[in-house]
Amino acid sequence: xxxxxxxxxxxxxxxxxxxxxxxxxxxxxxxxxxxxxxxxxxxxxxxxxxxxxxxxxxxxxxxxxxxxxxxxxxxxxxxxxxxxxxxxxxxxxxxxxxxxxxxxxxxxxxxxxxxxxxxxxxxxxxxxxxxxxxxxxxxxxxxxxxxxxxxxxxxxxxxxxxxxxxxxxxxxxxxxxxxxxxxxxxxxxxxxxxxxxxxxxxxxxxxxxxxxxxxxxxxxxxxxxxxxxxxxxxxxxxxxxxx
Amino acid sequence: xxxxxxxxxxxxxxxxxxxxxxxxxxxxxxxxxxxxxxxxxxxxxxxxxxxxxxxxxxxxxxxxxxxxxxxxxxxxxxxxxxxxxxxxxxxxxxxxxxxxxxxxxxxxxxxxxxxxxxxxxxxxxxxxxxxxxxxxxxxxxxxxxxxxxxxxxxxxxxxxxxxxxxxxxxxxxxxxxxxxxxxxxxxxxxxxxxxxxxxxxxxxxxxxxxxxxxxxxxxxxxxxxxxxxxxxxxxxxxxxxxx
DNA sequence: TAGATTGTTAATCGATTAACAATC
DNA sequence: TAGATTGTTAATCGATTAACAATC
Numbered sequence: 001x002x003x004x005x006x007x008x009x010x011x012x013x014x015x016x017x018x019x020x021x022x023x024x025x026x027x028x029x030x031x032x033x034x035x036x037x038x039x040x041x042x043x044x045x046x047x048x049x050x051x052x053x054x055x056x057x058x059x060x061x062x063x064x065x066x067x068x069x070x071x072x073x074x075x076x077x078x079x080x081x082x083x084x085x086x087x088x089x090x091x092x093x094x095x096x097x098x099x100x101x102x103x104x105x106x107x108x109x110x111x112x113x114x115x116x117x118x119x120x121x122x123x124x125x126x127x128x129x130x131x132x133x134x135x136x137x138x139x140x141x142x143x144x145x146x147x148x149x150x151x152x153x154x155x156x157x158x159x160x161x162x163x164x165x166x167x168x169x170x171x172x173x174x175x176x177x178x179x180x181x182x183x184x185x186x187x188x189x190x191x192x193x194x195x196x197x198x199x200x201x202x203x204x205x206x207x208x209x210x211x212x213x214x215x216x217x218x219x220x221x222x223x224x225x226x227x228x229x230x231x232x233x234x235x236x237x238x239x240x241x242x243x
Numbered sequence: 244x245x246x247x248x249x250x251x252x253x254x255x256x257x258x259x260x261x262x263x264x265x266x267x268x269x270x271x272x273x274x275x276x277x278x279x280x281x282x283x284x285x286x287x288x289x290x291x292x293x294x295x296x297x298x299x300x301x302x303x304x305x306x307x308x309x310x311x312x313x314x315x316x317x318x319x320x321x322x323x324x325x326x327x328x329x330x331x332x333x334x335x336x337x338x339x340x341x342x343x344x345x346x347x348x349x350x351x352x353x354x355x356x357x358x359x360x361x362x363x364x365x366x367x368x369x370x371x372x373x374x375x376x377x378x379x380x381x382x383x384x385x386x387x388x389x390x391x392x393x394x395x396x397x398x399x400x401x402x403x404x405x406x407x408x409x410x411x412x413x414x415x416x417x418x419x420x421x422x423x424x425x426x427x428x429x430x431x432x433x434x435x436x437x438x439x440x441x442x443x444x445x446x447x448x449x450x451x452x453x454x455x456x457x458x459x460x461x462x463x464x465x466x467x468x469x470x471x472x473x474x475x476x477x478x479x480x481x482x483x484x485x486x
Numbered sequence: 487t488a489g490a491t492t493g494t495t496a497a498t499c500g501a502t503t504a505a506c507a508a509t510c
Numbered sequence: 511t512a513g514a515t516t517g518t519t520a521a522t523c524g525a526t527t528a529a530c531a532a533t534c
Contacts (some may be wrong), residue, residue: 011523015442019421033491041423045491046527053493062494062534077443079449080434085443097340109441147448150440174265174437179312180284188447190440194344194393194417197433198329198352199258199321201391201415204431206322276515288515291505296517304516305510371495 001040007116010051016041025067033064051185074167083108089161090152091116091131094176100127100148112144138168148172155179160162162189253294259284261289261317268310277305326351328387332404334374335393341393343370354385356364358404377404381411391415398422405432419484 005154020040034052039044050059052065055077059065073080088099091114099111114131116122122133133142140146149165151158151173159179165173166187175181175191183189262348263283263288264275277288277295282289294295297306298320302308319323331342334357357374357449359365374384383389390406394416394484401420408416409430413445418434 007525011446012439012443014446015436015439016423016441019439022425035491044527046494046529047525050494050526051489057493059492061532061533062490064491077446079445080442084441084445084448092342093343096335097438100336104441107438109438109445148444149373165348174440174444179404180259180263184355188444192435192437192440193258194341194435195347195350195352196255196258196262197417197435198327198347198391199261199323199350200255201417201431201433202319202322202327202352203254203257205327205390205415224441248516278515287503289505289518290501292515292517293502302516303510304508305514307515406492 001033013043013048013051013076014074017051018071018078021053021067021071021074029067031060031064032067032070034059034099038066046137080108084148084151085110085146086139086148087111087113087137087144087146087199088150088152089115089117089134089137089165090154090177091118091121091126092152092154095150095152096126098152098176099129109148112146114138115140134164137164141165141168141170146170148174150174150176151181152176247296256286256291256294257321261321262308263315264314264317268314270363272306275313275430277302279307295363307397323351325457326353327391328353328355328357328385328389329381329391329393330354330358330380330389331395332358332377332408333392334364334369334381335395335397338393338395341370341395341419343374352391355389358383358385361439372374378406380387380407384408384411390411391417393417393419394424395419446458 034045034048088095099114115134117134121131124131149170155177158179162181171187173189178195251433277291280363281288331338342357358377360377364374367374392413398420401422407423416432
C-alpha cells in the first residue's frame, strides 16, 4: 500500500517535539496534550495533532499522548533507534567545536572521524576522535558505515569536499560552510549559515526606531508608517521559530 | 504612506541573493538576470523578481539587474551599511569557534566581546576579542552598542543568559543552544540547532534502502512502496535549501 | 455521566509559480 | 526592429488553523 507523502515541515518539527518530550518528560507527568505541547513550543495544537497523525494514532482521546510512548514512536520514525555514525570534515575551529559538542550523547549520533588536509593535524586525536586525511574519507565511510557528514571547511573548499563525500556514498550532508553546494538530487543537504542568519537579524534591527517600547504586545507592525528607513517591519516581530 | 508588509521568507532570501552577487559578481559580468540567478540558486526566477520588487524597481527590462547596483541596494535594505557590533555569550568550544570565524569580515559584523562566567577565562583575549564576565553584559551593550548576541552556552543556561541579554536591551538573538527560549515578542530569535538538523537528516536516510541507485533522477519517491520502515520518503529527496 | 482531547475534514491563509503586457 | 527580461497580476499549490464528531 502506498503511504502518504510526508511534508518536510512535518519532519522538521518532529525533533522539536522529541526534545520537549525528552527534557520535560523526565518529570512525573504521564500524559501530555497537544494543547500543552503547543503552549510550550509556540505551535498550534491542531498542527501538532495533524503532524503526529501522519504516522499513526498515538494519542488517547480525552487524555492526550503518553509521554514515554510518544517519545519512542518519534525516535523510531526518525530512525534514531540504531547508532548513526557521522563524520566531520574540517579540523578548524568550527569543525573541532562541533566534534567536541557532546549534544549527540544519548541521541545515537557518533562522530567517528574528523577529516582535514593539514599534515600537522592528521594523526592527532580530539576527544578520542581521530583526525584523518580527506583522502581516507571513502575508505572510512565504508569501514565505519558513516551516514552523515558535517562540512565545516572554508567556503572555497566546501564544494570539493562535498563531491568527495557524495562519491563515497554519503547521501546526507549538514553544511556549515557559507556556500551553496551542488549535489545530485538524491543527496540531502541542510545548511546552517551564520552569516545569512545575522544578515536577516540585521534587517529586523532597523524596525526598532519606530517600535514603541512600552506596548509592544499591542503593536500592529504593518500599520505603522515608516519614515527614515526605506523598508518595513514584518508583521511578525515575534520570536518563535526553531527547526 | 503605509508600506507593504514584507514576508519573512523574502527577507531570508535576500542574504542568499547578496552572497551570490558578491561572490560571482566579482567577475566581469555587469548584468545578471533573474533567470540566471534562479539557475544558480535553485530558485524560481519569478520568485526572485517578486522578492526584489517588494523594495523597488531594481532591474532593467531586457537586460536584468546591474550587479553592483543590486548588491548595494540589498545591503542597504538589510541594514548592512553601518558596522553592527555583536557579542558572543559562551566561551566554550563553539563560542570561541564562532568568535574566531572570520566570515564576518567585510560583512560589517564585529564581535566586540565574548562573555563567560568562568573566572579562568574572563580577562583573556581570543583573536583580540576580550572575554568578559556575563555580569558585565549590560554595561558592554551600552558602551559598545552591541545589537545582536549569539548564544553558545550549554542548554541549561541558555534561558538565563537570554534573559540577561534582553534586559540589557538586546532585540536580536542567534541561538545555538539546543533549547527553546522564551523572550518578549519584540525580541527576534533565530535558532540553529545541530541536533535537530541531524535528526531530520536521519529520517531521510531511511528511504535509501528502496531508492534505486542508478536512475535516481527518474524516481518518484511518493509512489514507492516501503516495507521494512514504517514511514515514507518525502517527495522531495532533492537537495536545494539554504538560509 | 460530564469533561477533555483526539483524529480529521473543511476553511483560511500565505507562498510559489505561470503568464504576459510593458519596455529596454 | 527583434529578442530579452522586467514588474505584476492571476492561478496554483501547500501549509496552517478552526471546527467538530468520536470517544476515552
